[in-house]
Amino acid sequence: MAEARKPVPGARTDARRNKEALLKAAASAFVASGVDVPVREIAALAGVGVATIYRHFPTRADLVVAVYRLQVEACVETGKALLARGSQPYAALVEWVDLFVDFLVTKHGLAEALRSEDATFQALHSYFLDNLLPVCGDLLAAARSAGEVRGDIEALELMIGVGNLCIGVNKDIPYDARRMVGVLLAGLRPE
Amino acid sequence: MAEARKPVPGARTDARRNKEALLKAAASAFVASGVDVPVREIAALAGVGVATIYRHFPTRADLVVAVYRLQVEACVETGKALLARGSQPYAALVEWVDLFVDFLVTKHGLAEALRSEDATFQALHSYFLDNLLPVCGDLLAAARSAGEVRGDIEALELMIGVGNLCIGVNKDIPYDARRMVGVLLAGLRPE
Amino acid sequence: MAEARKPVPGARTDARRNKEALLKAAASAFVASGVDVPVREIAALAGVGVATIYRHFPTRADLVVAVYRLQVEACVETGKALLARGSQPYAALVEWVDLFVDFLVTKHGLAEALRSEDATFQALHSYFLDNLLPVCGDLLAAARSAGEVRGDIEALELMIGVGNLCIGVNKDIPYDARRMVGVLLAGLRPE
Amino acid sequence: MAEARKPVPGARTDARRNKEALLKAAASAFVASGVDVPVREIAALAGVGVATIYRHFPTRADLVVAVYRLQVEACVETGKALLARGSQPYAALVEWVDLFVDFLVTKHGLAEALRSEDATFQALHSYFLDNLLPVCGDLLAAARSAGEVRGDIEALELMIGVGNLCIGVNKDIPYDARRMVGVLLAGLRPE
DNA sequence: GATGAATGAGCCTTCATTCAT
DNA sequence: GATGAATGAAGGCTCATTCAT
Structure with a gap:
């Protein structure tokens, strides 16, 4: 329904503006x-009503995913680039993991949410894994090979x-x- | 409900029994x-009223600590024994950490709580650290030496x-x- | 219960209506x-959920003050008018005090609350005093002069x-x- | 029942001792x-179990009455003495009321309780009135005469x-x- | 007689979510 | 599309009172 009708460009602009304010506020x-x-806190911060959040992001996971999408994508891209480099696969893995850690560490509460048992965050968990696991898997496989x-x-x-x-x-x-992640990665070395 | 109540109508003598039932239920x-x-859930599980919990364990942290006290103490004792052994300090450290991990891993939710920012769990966090940190510190120091x-x-x-x-x-x-803890410990090796 | 709920399904416009219902119920x-x-009792009486009360009146004192605001203001106004009259200051004081008494006496429980030690009512106490004390002070000063x-x-x-x-x-x-207030005021007479 | 059997003097002594400790603590x-x-607070202060309070003073009013009984009686006696004096009935009334006020004023919360709507305090209210009202009535009547x-x-x-x-x-x-009581009494003067 | 453990009702408050405007 | 008012479930905690020992 709503998607089918794109007649009022002004309204759409407002909507996008709102969505971005929301993302910023949520972040x-x-x-x-x-x-x-x-x-409510997010809504207040964004200067919109709560229902506006629900309209744009039906579940909390949707919002969280949206907030971190760009960074996840960047992480994926960088991973691919590192992979394409071909040489020194362990160093590449380390580099990529460092990137991932930088991302998590600067997002207070994100790592926790990823591990949360709360069903609300299932989608979040999936999103991260669906996107990052392949990259990590390739980097790890290369190092292993x-x-x-x-x-x-x-x-x-x-x-x-x-x-x-x-x-x-x-x-x-x-x-x-x-x-500590450095220690973990060091522990990955053979023998 | 009503049938579940009245666990053992007696009192004085059964206070301890009740406390233990509570600990079991809480666990x-x-x-x-x-x-x-x-x-309320714990109380229901134990077949007691909520106030009974508050009587025995004024704060939630008290209850959590009580639930895990024995195991923490065992962990401390074993750590001291390993330390006393003197030889092969890295192996001793690994052995002790494995013990600690066994403990945490079988207590779904405990590790999470230890990391919780909730002020309620501050005392829990302290309890664990106050008791286990010295042991871990000694084992680590020995291995380092x-x-x-x-x-x-x-x-x-x-x-x-x-x-x-x-x-x-x-x-x-x-x-x-x-x-993964094994990997982390492996990463502790020099060079 | 359920039938009492859903007072007027509308919203925006009815917010005020709701607020007034709340004030009436609270009174x-x-x-x-x-x-x-x-x-909860007030909420039930007003046919609204408890949270609605908290929305309109964050603290209990806010609600109490709101309930009595109009009358306090009227009392202040009348006091000023009596004062402006200039003549017969003792009679004016009596008249004003009678008004105040009429107000209190018809609000069973208000006088008690004004004396309550409960911190919750501190704001209420302040509100009354801040508003009425100056008027009373002026009337008394005039009579004294x-x-x-x-x-x-x-x-x-x-x-x-x-x-x-x-x-x-x-x-x-x-x-x-x-x-009895009459007796008290009579006792105010000199000698 | 209980009153009929006074066999174990030791126990009775303990009981009285307890009762007095309770009265002191309650005061x-x-x-x-x-x-x-x-x-619970009273019990703790008295160093007895809560049930002991309930045994000696089935209702809270019983306890309150017991706590203040002596002073009420003293107030009654003094009133009678003042009355017997015969001369200067207004001065006698004032003197007695001052006594009553001294009593109330030094018992934080008592005056409030006397006015409380709580059914718990009905008996308290009655006790005070039953004992003091006649005295006050006589003093007032004398002054009036x-x-x-x-x-x-x-x-x-x-x-x-x-x-x-x-x-x-x-x-x-x-x-x-x-x-203020002085003012009230002054207001009692004729004319 | 005394004890104090246990009960459970009852209150306050917060928050996700819905829905009429 | 946006708003924010309203809902009501849920959870923490306290306290008077009972009752087995």
């Missing part, structure tokens, strides 16, 4: 209070592990996710 | 729904990392926390 | 059960005394607050 | 937190008024109940 709110920040990493670790497991290590950053605790 | 409830399961592990990783960071890797087990996802 | 509830009547009342009683003390005398009316006890 | 608790202080006070105020009304004026003392508000 802030997610960073400040986690991805399970009250809907070159004999640069042990062969018993699967990409999914690695991604989950890395994601988990990124949880809880930004607290006042002396915990450096990047360093 | 189940924690596993099933996380440590932030509604108080023997030159068996790299020197730039602190015990707190290691414990948090290990704890994080234990999050989200028990889902239907093929993720083996023990294996 | 009744306050009279019937005191100003610390459960929120004219030598029509003794000089050692302050307006605040008088208002509190009058308010206290209005407590507990409407019970089945033969107590006439108006008459 | 403190009433002053500190009002007469509706939680039962002597033409020292106006004739349209009944003793009950006076007592309630005085009681009301004693409410809310001890707050940080500059309100002197004794002075």
